[in-house]
Amino acid sequence: MAVPTAFQGGFRVPVIAAPMFLVSGPELVIAACQAGVAGTFPSLNARPVAQLEAWLVQITTALAEHTARYPDQPAAPFGVNLIVHPSNTRLADDLALIERFRVPFVITSLGNPREVVERIHAYGGLVFADVIHAYHAKKAIEAGVDGIIAVCAGAGGHAGTQSPFALAREIREFWSGTLVLAGAISDGYGIRAAEVLGADFAYMGTRFIATQESMASPAYKAMVTQCTAADIVYTDAISGTNANFLWPSLEAAGFQRQMLASSQGKGKLKGIGEEAKAWRDVWSAGHGVSVIHDVPTVAELVERLAKEYQGAAALPVSTALRREKLCVAISSPCVGICQIDDATGWCRGCARTLEEIAAWSSLTEAERARVVQALPARQAQLAKEDGCLGLCDPDEETGICRSCGRTNR
Numbered sequence: 001m002a003v004p005t006a007f008q009g010g011f012r013v014p015v016i017a018a019p020m021f022l023v024s025g026p027e028l029v030i031a032a033c034q035a036g037v038a039g040t041f042p043s044l045n046a047r048p049v050a051q052l053e054a055w056l057v058q059i060t061t062a063l064a065e066h067t068a069r070y071p072d073q074p075a076a077p078f079g080v081n082l083i084v085h086p087s088n089t090r091l092a093d094d095l096a097l098i099e100r101f102r103v104p105f106v107i108t109s110l111g112n113p114r115e116v117v118e119r120i121h122a123y124g125g126l127v128f129a130d131v132i133h134a135y136h137a138k139k140a141i142e143a144g145v146d147g148i149i150a151v152c153a154g155a156g157g158h159a160g161t162q163s164p165f166a167l168a169r170e171i172r173e174f175w176s177g178t179l180v181l182a183g184a185i186s187d188g189y190g191i192r193a194a195e196v197l198g199a200d201f202a203y204m205g206t207r208f209i210a211t212q213e214s215m216a217s218p219a220y221k222a223m224v225t226q227c228t229a230a231d232i233v234y235t236d237a238i239s240g241t242n243a244n245f246l247w248p249s250l251e252a253a254g255f256q257r258q259m260l261a262s263s264q265g266k267g268k269l270k271g272i273g274e275e276a277k278a279w280r281d282v283w284s285a286g287h288g289v290s291v292i293h294d295v296p297t298v299a300e301l302v303e304r305l306a307k308e309y310q311g312a313a314a315l316p317v318s319t320a321l322r323r324e325k326l327c328v329a330i331s332s333p334c335v336g337i338c339q340i341d342d343a344t345g346w347c348r349g350c351a352r353t354l355e356e357i358a359a360w361s362s363l364t365e366a367e368r369a370r371v372v373q374a375l376p377a378r379q380a381q382l383a384k385e386d387g388c389l390g391l392c393d394p395d396e397e398t399g400i401c402r403s404c405g406r407t408n409r
């Protein structure tokens with residue numbers, strides 16, 4: 001697995017916040033890169049071309065200032081998404097601006113990246129191609145890309161139909177360069193799972209729609225938090241090619257289920273003007289909506305993803321394995337409840353810190369024993385802080401529960 005030099009050092013968690021039509025703009029990109037995940041946007045979100053120039057000034061200035069101010073926590077790289085399909089009449093103008101601003105990486109979608117690769121490599125930038133089949137991945141590799149983004153079933157936008165279990169492993173049979181995996185990854189457990197499948201980064205779109213900094217309307221963000229995967233409809237009736245949409249937004253726009261049957265669009269991608277009109281009322285999202293319940297700031301979200309990711313990285317091997325075959329014969333206090341208590345920094349399940357969890361298998365026996373000895377006292381404190389005993393009896397004057405010692409806040 002290969003992480004390019006430009007991608008080493010600026011990340012809090014291995015995530016690229018994916019480009020989203022009408023949703024990702026400069027505020028989202030800047031917040032993402034500052035928080036420690038790569039931020040991206042489709043060039044076509046900045047209309048007309050002069051707007052793209054203004055966005056690039058805004059982003060490069062903010063990120064340079066951040067890195068100068070926090071040299072120990074430099075901003076993650078940002079990228080611009082180019083639709084390399086003949087329907088994109090702005091490609092030449094956008095490419096010229098990308099060259100001028102030396103954008104760290106470019107994501108190509110819906111076409112062959114060959115021309116873009118030459119131009120971006122000439123100034124030292126990187127090109128990642130998004131693909132939905134191994135066949136397209138091979139074509140992109142022949143064109144000289146630096147990374148492959150495998151967009152799998154359940155992704156928001158123009159999703160693929162293949163399982164990430166199949167596509168990531170198939171691509172890894174012939175590609176040892178950077179691999180990015182997409183499709184319904186909405187939390188730190190999904191990020192870690194993508195790595196286990198051989199990916200270097202998770203590509204997350206839908207989760208970032210419901211953030212404070214996204215350009216989605218409040219109603220769109222709310223719908224993302226209210227829907228589950230069962231509300232996602234895969235249809236080519238909106239875009240000409242298949243994409244995933246939120247059913248309540250289709251219904252509100254007057255669509256009926258039978259109008260969304262496959263092949264309505266005849267596989268022909270619509271022009272940008274028509275697309276913008278269609279996607280303004282009908283909202284795209286992927287199966288990952290099921291676990292999205294709030295609209296945090298990007299910084300809050302990245303912090304949460306990092307904690308979940310570290311918890312997932314420390315999960316013990318299955319207890320279903322035969323004892324003699326356990327590859328990690330180290331017993332772990334993990335009880336499968338991996339939630340970090342904000343006040344103490346201890347896991348509510350096992351009472352270890354994230355650092356202790358992450359380092360567990362590499363600690364010496366004596367070090368592990370020391371941690372294990374400290375756990376009962378921590379567990380007692382967690383129970384005191386957390387533990388409602390079910391005998392709620394608040395003191396009228398102080399508001400403090402006589403049973404558990406907490407206030408009702």
Ligand SMILES: Cc1cc2nc3c(=O)[nH]c(=O)nc-3n(C[C@H](O)[C@H](O)[C@H](O)COP(=O)(O)O)c2cc1C
Pocket residue numbers: 018019020021022023042081108109130151154155156157158182183184185203204205206207283284285286287288
């Ligand atoms: C609202 C929306 C708009 C999107 N627009 C684009 C786009 O303009 N270009 C692109 O390459 N991918 C686009 N995508 C796809 C994302 O870049 C990414 O592949 C996908 O969101 C990842 O899956 P996830 O949504 O399940 O995290 C879009 C996705 C969504 C949800």
